[in-house]
Amino acid sequence: MEAESRLEKPTISVYRAASARLLASIGDISIGALTRSDVRSAIWLTELESPSQARIGLISLRSALAAAVHEGVIEWNAASQQNLAPRQNRQTRVMSDDEVRALKTIARESAQVKGSPGSVILRRLIDILFDTGMVISEALALRYGDFRETPDGHLVVRVSGTLASRGEMKLKEYSEDSSKNRVLDISDRVADWVRDEIAVATDGPVFESTLGGWVHPNSVNRWWRKMVRGTGLEWVTPHTCRATVKAALVSQFGVAVASTLMGYTNTR
Template identity: 25%
Template sequence: MARPELPIGTAGKIRTEKLGPGRFRARVRFRDYDGVTRDIEVTDTTGPAAVRALKVKIRDRSTPNDDEISRETRINALAELWIEEITAEERIAAQTIHRYQASLRTTILPALGNLRIREASVGRLDRLLREIAKDRPSAAKGVKVVLGQMFALAVRHGAIPSNPVRDTGRLRKPRRTVVVLSGEHLHAVRAAIRNWQQPVPGKPGPRHTGDLADIVDLMLATGARIGEILALRWEDLDLATARPTLTICGTLVYVKGQGIFRQPWTKSDAGYRILVLPRFAVGMLMARKVTAADNPHDAIFASRRGTWLSPNNVRRQWRQARADTDLDWVTPHSFRKTVATLIKEEADTKSAAAQLGHSSEEVTATYYIAKPVQAPDVSDVLERLAANPNRPHPPTLQNDAGR
């Protein structure tokens, strides 16, 4: 019966022979990745040394093809080809690609860029991810996503048989405590904004507008993201009905080279939503409409030049307003969490998720709702453990031996 053919990418039995004084040859039959079986040989000063060198040569053997990605391709070149591919596909948002590029530039390429694809072992990648996760667990998660997609491209091109990122360990998730604003906190927030907006005699520069206070009020009235609030146009409002509404149908994004612009779709399909406004928000918007200056974007919150108001500028203004307070922990996302928690308490998690534009109630419950776990009421059972012996007790507990 004919000898079975070697599986692709495997070698037969290594044979050694002495060629002369201090010269040995190790030889093996290897079935290449194109299906052709070839002889591979290495010479060295001793037989074991020749065998070791041959094993390294087999390990590093790449597919004999003309593909631009092989086992010998360096990771910085793989990264460049991957970015070119996802950009050409137009499947991923430009700001997401910008975030991927930042992860490559600041973390991945400094650590791995000069390595060849074959040198990116599971252990090496795992150590890198765990080192990042020590101080920056969220960054480590982003790095793992980027590496996973890069090496998936290498697998598709036949450079490696499997994706090493898939075999790295799970990254720890930091324990999250959702903190929301109480009524006292909200009063302090509004007071801080009012104080910040007061003109300071003798201070140069333009006077602060009332935008920050109105933006915070609208975030509290809707639970919307700051980018969604700043992307609102007057045409997105319907204030003439008995129950005035606001439609979230876009968000502001920043892309390097393009600046701030309005993306005419939300973060997810669930983000496209119509929200009924509370009375305090309706009053604020009607007052703004009376004094609003025209701008080319029809933006509710526009800069003095009529451009979109940058989310980073609003965050900076809030940091300035809270500078002399104990509100350092309050961010624009705190308002969103406060809205979610209040709706959950008064209605349910499903309503909170819909208000925030989440497709999953689990995300809302885990990351946006502050709620201690409610244990079942077993107080009557625990009453049997009372310490007062003169007090009448319910029937005593039975132990396992008495059953």
């Protein structure tokens, strides 16, 4: 597993074992705001191939174990002696124009296959990601009410929030003065299907789960990996789309404008 090649296997093993014991206590007592679902989700993250997601899981488990010690549920946090590998700053690879076209073609063809879960969502999501450079959790938080017609008949979208998970997915709205709260142009291709959906939809999620709620980013990641398997684009993730848009904006408009459009709070 790639995550274990960058994070020491003993570290992951200790965290999982300690957290598994902790699960037996959660539910009968309160450990901060933690639930069994929170801890299970964190354990699940440590099993993913992505080093960054595995690290998030380990950090969440460390917090859970520390809270359990503080509240007297367990006497000692075994994971406290395990050092996490330092986060490495590495530049995300940017896609070429040909690779972008190839990914869109793969998504379009996948959406035409019956019984392919999430394929229609992925096709539309990829178009929006390349149009706007949104973070995946921002794109999945879009509602039809976030789209507006300009006086000249052009459709734009407001990035008004992001999805946050504490057991279940919830919308976390950006404040009006947040740099993340921004209005972005979208292509005619996206505008066409958005207008069609707005004609029949209420102000619900643009990307809706089969149960009628928000689509979880983990579901998108699972569908995504299946879609790109064997295509030569296995290295591409939703974040790669954002990095590609950022590079294009910086090249065309400079760092300051690109940072504003991407919703950064600084220009680094």
